[in-house]
Amino acid sequence: MNQTTMRRPLIAGNWKMNGSVAANALLLDCIRAGASGLAADLVVCVPAPYLAQAQAALSGSAVAWGGQDLSLHESGAFTGEVSGAMLRDFGCHFVIVGHSERRSLHGETDAIVADKARQALACGLTPIVCVGETLEEREAGQTEPVVSRQLRAVLAVLGQQLGKIVIAYEPVWAIGTGKTATPEMAQQVHAHLRALLVGVDSDAGSGVRLLYGGSVKPDNAHDLLEMDGIDGGLIGGASLKVEDFLAIAKSA
Numbered sequence: 001m002n003q004t005t006m007r008r009p010l011i012a013g014n015w016k017m018n019g020s021v022a023a024n025a026l027l028l029d030c031i032r033a034g035a036s037g038l039a040a041d042l043v044v045c046v047p048a049p050y051l052a053q054a055q056a057a058l059s060g061s062a063v064a065w066g067g068q069d070l071s072l073h074e075s076g077a078f079t080g081e082v083s084g085a086m087l088r089d090f091g092c093h094f095v096i097v098g099h100s101e102r103r104s105l106h107g108e109t110d111a112i113v114a115d116k117a118r119q120a121l122a123c124g125l126t127p128i129v130c131v132g133e134t135l136e137e138r139e140a141g142q143t144e145p146v147v148s149r150q151l152r153a154v155l156a157v158l159g160q161q162l163g164k165i166v167i168a169y170e171p172v173w174a175i176g177t178g179k180t181a182t183p184e185m186a187q188q189v190h191a192h193l194r195a196l197l198v199g200v201d202s203d204a205g206s207g208v209r210l211l212y213g214g215s216v217k218p219d220n221a222h223d224l225l226e227m228d229g230i231d232g233g234l235i236g237g238a239s240l241k242v243e244d245f246l247a248i249a250k251s252a
């Protein structure tokens with residue numbers, strides 16, 4: 001068995017700031033019902049107010065749930081923040097860290113993202129660490145230096161915990177735009193990220209799941225997910241439509 005086949009695919013839905021109690025109920029029930037027998041692990045990352053609903057709907061099923069961000073801090077006077085311990089309290093196993101929307105809209109630097117990844121691990125959560133270049137950076141030939149810088153910041157704080165993270169390569173220009181990286185473009189960046197990971201620790205680094213995100217839809221999922229080195233997807237818009245999300249999961 002080679003290293004790629006040892007990694008079970010992971011399909012993660014990032015609902016972003018979408019949902020309502022009524023709409024979620026249907027979506028969660030249908031995902032639960034459609035998830036059994038898949039060859040991929042499934043997780044939905046829901047807005048914090050809906051964690052209790054996700055926990056109630058998904059407990060005992062094959063589907064995990066998680067948060068979309070966590071605080072750097074453990075507790076205290078941080079109005080509006082949600083701690084890793086709170087996510088754990090609602091049964092989360094995963095949390096997205098360093099999504100490009102957090103980086104660009106909330107000023108999260110590489111150092112903050114690294115600290116959040118460390119804090120997630122300290123709370124018993126698996127961070128799904130996002131990296132990716134802007135269109136300007138890609139056109140300037142800076143894709144590999146940018147994702148290297150973003151990943152190295154995280155690797156520097158992980159210590160022996162490298163094997164406990166998930167990484168998502170999400171080119172910023174492909175998020176919510178309908179423009180997706182070609183399977184070859186995605187694979188090239190994945191190979192670069194993999195080389196960095198195994199350079200730190202060959203065993204742990206080969207076990208880390210590397211997801212692709214950015215306008216993944218049922219009609220392009222198969223071509224992306226069949227590429228060697230692409231271990232799953234981080235799905236935005238299509239994770240809100242049950243048929244699309246499950247169709248993507250079936251392609252994995």
Ligand code: 13P
Nearest residue numbers: 014175176214215236237
């Ligand atoms: P879309 O799938 O809507 O492009 O979003 C991707 C994303 O940002 C997932 O985190």
